[in-house]
Amino acid sequence: MEKAYEVWRWIQERVVATVAALLLLGTTLLALLEVGRRYILGFSYEWQQDAVTFFLLSGVFLYFCVAQLTRSHLSVTVLPEVLALAGPRGKAVAEGIKLLALGFSVVFLAAVVWWGIPEVEDSLKYEVRTESLYFPLWPFLAVLLAGFAFMAVTMAFQLYFSIQKLRGRPVPEEPVEKEGGH
Numbered sequence: 077m078e079k080a081y082e083v084w085r086w087i088q089e090r091v092v093a094t095v096a097a098l099l100l101l102g103t104t105l106l107a108l109l110e111v112g113r114r115y116i117l118g119f120s121y122e123w124q125q126d127a128v129t130f131f132l133l134s135g136v137f138l139y140f141c142v143a144q145l146t147r148s149h150l151s152v153t154v155l156p157e158v159l160a161l162a163g164p165r166g167k168a169v170a171e172g173i174k175l176l177a178l179g180f181s182v183v184f185l186a187a188v189v190w191w192g193i194p195e196v197e198d199s200l201k202y203e204v205r206t207e208s209l210y211f212p213l214w215p216f217l218a219v220l221l222a223g224f225a226f227m228a229v230t231m232a233f234q235l236y237f238s239i240q241k242l243r244g245r246p247v248p249e250e251p252v253e254k255e256g257g258h
Contacts, residue, residue, distance in 0.1 A: 099135030141226035
């Protein structure tokens with residue numbers, strides 16, 4: 077299981093994060109080009125607004141799993157932190173709450189992906205397009221589901237290793253983003 081997680085982390089850190097970063101960089105450059113063209117040259121292309129919006133969102137969607145991997149996403153931890161201060165029993169209850177939340181999140185994301193697949197299929201079947209009518213919508217919906225699926229797999233690994241840690245078994249160390257983003 078540890079080898080599988082190591083491979084999964086490598087894919088996220090090297091492939092998914094790189095693709096997301098390139099999408100975000102390309103979208104930013106396209107947005108700057110659009111601003112320059114609109115305000116300096118006085119014209120713009122209708123499709124560029126959709127391109128910027130949907131490619132930016134795609135980069136963010138793909139980055140979901142990387143944020144989960146490093147646990148650098150927004151999370152509400154007040155209750156577990158307060159319970160952890162209440163001594164050993166409180167700490168155990170806090171760990172239990174974290175496990176329940178992680179388990180619920182895996183199931184929730186799996187359900188979103190499962191029920192989202194027909195939405196992608198319908199978007200493809202009915203040829204749903206973005207507002208400018210230039211881009212088909214299904215690739216962006218597929219990227220959203222892929223981001224959620226990747227995040228669910230990451231959470232499933234984290235859930236497994238959290239349980240193993242509670243059982244006193246050795247687990248791989250999680251990469252954690254340092255404060256300040258360095």
